[in-house]
Amino acid sequence: MNNLFVYLEIEDGIVKDVSLELLTKGRSLAKQLNCKLEAVAIGYQLENIPKQVFPYGVEVLHLADDKRFVPYTTQPHASVLIHLFKEEKPQIALLGATSLGRDLGPRVSSALFSGLTADCTSLEIGDYEDKKAGKVYKNLLYQIRPAFGGNIVATIVNPDCRPQMATVREGVMKKEIFDPKHTGEIRRLEVSKYVSDQDFVIEVIERHIEKTKIDIKSAPIIVSGGYGVGSAENFKLLYELAEVLGGEVGASRAAVDAGFAEHERQIGQTGTTVRPKLYIACGISGQIQHIAGMQESAMIIAINSDPNAPINKIADYIITGRVEDVLPKMIKYYKKNTK
Amino acid sequence: MSFNIVVLAKQVPDTRNVGKDAMKADGTVNRAALPAIFNPEDLNALEQALRIKEKVPGTVVHLLTMGPVRAAEIIRESLYRGADDGFLLSGREFAGSDTLATSYALSCAIRKLGKIDLILCGRQAIDGDTAQVGPQVAEKLGLPQITYAEDIIEITKKNITVKRRLERGVEIVKGPLPILVTVNGTAAPCRPRNAKLTLKYKHAATPSEKQESGSDYTDLYDAHPYLNITEWGANDIEHDPKWLGLSGSPTKVKKIDNIVFTAKESKRLTGSDFEIESLMKELIANHTIG
Numbered sequence: 001m002n003n004l005f006v007y008l009e010i011e012d013g014i015v016k017d018v019s020l021e022l023l024t025k026g027r028s029l030a031k032q033l034n035c036k037l038e039a040v041a042i043g044y045q046l047e048n049i050p051k052q053v054f055p056y057g058v059e060v061l062h063l064a065d066d067k068r069f070v071p072y073t074t075q076p077h078a079s080v081l082i083h084l085f086k087e088e089k090p091q092i093a094l095l096g097a098t099s100l101g102r103d104l105g106p107r108v109s110s111a112l113f114s115g116l117t118a119d120c121t122s123l124e125i126g127d128y129e130d131k132k133a134g135k136v137y138k139n140l141l142y143q144i145r146p147a148f149g150g151n152i153v154a155t156i157v158n159p160d161c162r163p164q165m166a167t168v169r170e171g172v173m174k175k176e177i178f179d180p181k182h183t184g185e186i187r188r189l190e191v192s193k194y195v196s197d198q199d200f201v202i203e204v205i206e207r208h209i210e211k212t213k214i215d216i217k218s219a220p221i222i223v224s225g226g227y228g229v230g231s232a233e234n235f236k237l238l239y240e241l242a243e244v245l246g247g248e249v250g251a252s253r254a255a256v257d258a259g260f261a262e263h264e265r266q267i268g269q270t271g272t273t274v275r276p277k278l279y280i281a282c283g284i285s286g287q288i289q290h291i292a293g294m295q296e297s298a299m300i301i302a303i304n305s306d307p308n309a310p311i312n313k314i315a316d317y318i319i320t321g322r323v324e325d326v327l328p329k330m331i332k333y334y335k336k337n338t339k
Numbered sequence: 340m341s342f343n344i345v346v347l348a349k350q351v352p353d354t355r356n357v358g359k360d361a362m363k364a365d366g367t368v369n370r371a372a373l374p375a376i377f378n379p380e381d382l383n384a385l386e387q388a389l390r391i392k393e394k395v396p397g398t399v400v401h402l403l404t405m406g407p408v409r410a411a412e413i414i415r416e417s418l419y420r421g422a423d424d425g426f427l428l429s430g431r432e433f434a435g436s437d438t439l440a441t442s443y444a445l446s447c448a449i450r451k452l453g454k455i456d457l458i459l460c461g462r463q464a465i466d467g468d469t470a471q472v473g474p475q476v477a478e479k480l481g482l483p484q485i486t487y488a489e490d491i492i493e494i495t496k497k498n499i500t501v502k503r504r505l506e507r508g509v510e511i512v513k514g515p516l517p518i519l520v521t522v523n524g525t526a527a528p529c530r531p532r533n534a535k536l537t538l539k540y541k542h543a544a545t546p547s548e549k550q551e552s553g554s555d556y557t558d559l560y561d562a563h564p565y566l567n568i569t570e571w572g573a574n575d576i577e578h579d580p581k582w583l584g585l586s587g588s589p590t591k592v593k594k595i596d597n598i599v600f601t602a603k604e605s606k607r608l609t610g611s612d613f614e615i616e617s618l619m620k621e622l623i624a625n626h627t628i629g
């Protein structure tokens with residue numbers, strides 16, 4: 001009872017990275033709270049799940065195994081979580097802020113009347129004083145997230161309602177094996193007790209999910225473009241530089257919104273968080289929501305025609321100039337000096 | 340066959356265009372400097388509703404929003420584009436609502452609208468980016484949900500078929516009516532204002548707005564009842580007060596921080612050939628690249 005739960009997102013029998021990252025974070029939070037780390041897998045043919053997640057320190061793994069759970073639709077998965085949470089009364093429940101987690105989380109939180117904070121960038125444990133009620137709450141989950149378009153950071157708490165629910169984007173937390181030999185308890189749920197036939201009302205007619213082709217998260221070098229790049233045409237220069245350097249192309253939200261780059265390339269609070277050894281920001285002014293997703297890069301080069309662009313503050317090198325002038329030179333001199 | 344559709348919309352500060360004057364000297368957000376706009380993805384949702392209305396005569400599109408008096412602006416905007424009528428849910432009782440309390444209030448208002456076949460709303464609002472209100476309204480009403488809709492492929496008396504845009508692909512799903520569908524920004528953009536409708540609804544107003552303006556147009560509104568935008572307070576909807584506003588909001592804001600990044604010691608370069616070549620040599624030498 002009152003443990004920390006992580007919902008496991010599974011695609012083709014593989015637990016997604018975002019869930020493993022949450023298990024890693026969950027393990028350390030559970031240790032602070034002196035409670036257990038539990039995980040829930042809802043899917044079909046889940047025999048391979050335990051060995052994937054036990055090394056991350058899962059102490060209890062709940063399996064809801066039924067053919068009808070795949071492909072994912074909202075209500076069956078929501079019903080399992082709602083009923084399980086009513087029985088187990090977790091103090092914290094974490095989900096990935098993926099399209100699935102953001103579909104499932106609010107449904108569950110609404111049914112349980114528990115607060116949910118989307119897209120947290122940090123999770124901590126701490127106390128909260130409700131001055132009006134004169135009450136102090138110990139060991140709450142601080143759900144920390146940028147708000148207002150990423151211009152401020154808010155710390156949210158759920159003083160009275162349980163579970164305290166949060167979603168976290170992939171790549172925000174680090175995944176780390178706790179103990180390769182660690183093993184825990186498996187509890188198989190009797191599915192018919194958790195879902196009803198009425199839950200299966202959505203029919204998936206077609207499904208095309210691509211394997212991630214673009215892997216900006218693990219690229220050692222990222223050449224990233226913003227609205228200041230000007231056009232999809234100019235973005236080609238970024239691809240060229242990324243290719244010669246052996247990196248990937250990223251983009252700011254403004255560039256994605258303008259159609260210069262695919263959504264998968266978006267870096268920032270509403271995209272992916274990256275930590276490459278080199279980040280080259282081209283025509284990116286540096287909205288906070290973008291900086292939040294790349295500030296941990298080991299080295300940052302900012303190329304901007306505006307000498308006072310906010311991103312310059314966190315850059316190691318500031319090149320004041322036009323992207324279309326500077327990038328060809330970088331390509332040229334890289335090639336010249338590596339031959 | 341015709342449908343009753345509700346579009347849920349929100350008036351939001353335009354956080355996408357945060358200019359230099361949007362942050363005050365002390366680093367806090369200057370809300371007054373941000374224009375209030377129609378939440379972009381709610382416009383995509385409105386377009387989907389208007390398309391159904393075009394295809395299926397007799398279909399009625401209601402616009403429902405919760406917000407302060409000035410949120411009536413987005414109701415008028417919807418009327419200009421083809422919505423049939425609008426409802427503003429407004430009042431002190433709703434203040435301090437988080438997503439759950441908002442969803443509860445909206446669900447009570449939707450119940451009051453009678454038999455509804457389809458609820459459409461944007462995937463998320465740009466001021467919070469939570470994407471929670473849609474699914475939570477569906478849950479409160481006991482309806483199924485389809486999120487991330489990019490296109491409504493077909494709607495029949497019983498079912499709706501929707502193309503969903505997910506992180507890494509697409510899905511085509513079919514669900515029974517009544518249902519709630521949240522619409523993605525990748526869906527078709529909303530049509531512009533229609534000139535005739537803009538003229539027709541120019542003076543559409545809520546009771547609060549009429550009172551604020553102070554001018555007496557009673558005759559105008561009596562002669563043209565469609566100019567009356569309905570305004571509901573908490574007393575107009577059947578509700579349990581404990582689920583509204585602050586008391587209905589399980590999440591509390593503990594604190595707000597302004598973001599301060601520690602400035603690095605940076606080297607400034609011009610884009611000259613010599614400087615760029617030196618930089619590339621340096622990066623190769625310290626094994627950052629190459």
